[in-house]
Amino acid sequence: MRLTRPFFLSALTLGVLAGCTSVSFKQGAGGADYRRDERACMGTTTERTAFIQCMEAKGWWTRSTEELSQITLVSVEESEAAAEVQQATPADAPAPAAAPANPAPRTGTTTAPKDPLARLRIAMWSKMGAGANELIADQTQCLSTLGEAHAPDTTAGTVTRGLYECLRKQGWTGLTFR
Numbered sequence: 001m002r003l004t005r006p007f008f009l010s011a012l013t014l015g016v017l018a019g020c021t022s023v024s025f026k027q028g029a030g031g032a033d034y035r036r037d038e039r040a041c042m043g044t045t046t047e048r049t050a051f052i053q054c055m056e057a058k059g060w061w062t063r064s065t066e067e068l069s070q071i072t073l074v075s076v077e078e079s080e081a082a083a084e085v086q087q088a089t090p091a092d093a094p095a096p097a098a099a100p101a102n103p104a105p106r107t108g109t110t111t112a113p114k115d116p117l118a119r120l121r122i123a124m125w126s127k128m129g130a131g132a133n134e135l136i137a138d139q140t141q142c143l144s145t146l147g148e149a150h151a152p153d154t155t156a157g158t159v160t161r162g163l164y165e166c167l168r169k170q171g172w173t174g175l176t177f178r
Contacts, residue, residue, distance in 0.1 A: 116162035
């Protein structure tokens with residue numbers, strides 16, 4: 001999405017300078033939406049963990065400024081590649097050397113196809129020059145082909161692999177947390 005990362009970093013910086021201890025984000029929501037949901041959740045608890053769980057149930061992503069300083073967004077492909085290396089490497093083995101930029105194709109090995117209905121967690125979508133309206137339009141186009149079984153779960157922040165691959169073909173990059 002256009003300006004999403006600079007906006008997020010600006011909001012984070014402003015929050016830190018203003019002395020906030022946490023930052024909340026919900027795609028498509030504004031300040032009035034936040035205040036309404038915040039009042040509803042604060043009316044149910046005074047305990048921070050329960051408050052955050054309530055906000056997340058309403059679709060908000062809330063993290064402390066300390067947690068935010070440790071967050072890294074990576075592409076889904078990079079995250080999956082790292083997970084595959086981690087699964088293939090025993091816990092006590094030394095870390096593998098960096099893979100070459102263009103690894104030679106392996107001969108004699110096959111990769112099992114990935115389940116198109118498997119869910120992937122997406123923190124943010126990015127496409128140069130595109131915004132929320134373009135994402136919605138491309139998502140709608142993909143769902144018209146794939147069917148409603150591939151509808152995203154916006155509360156959980158997940159999409160099916162099939163929808164993810166369809167949006168990738170349209171130039172979108174799915175980002176997730178490392």
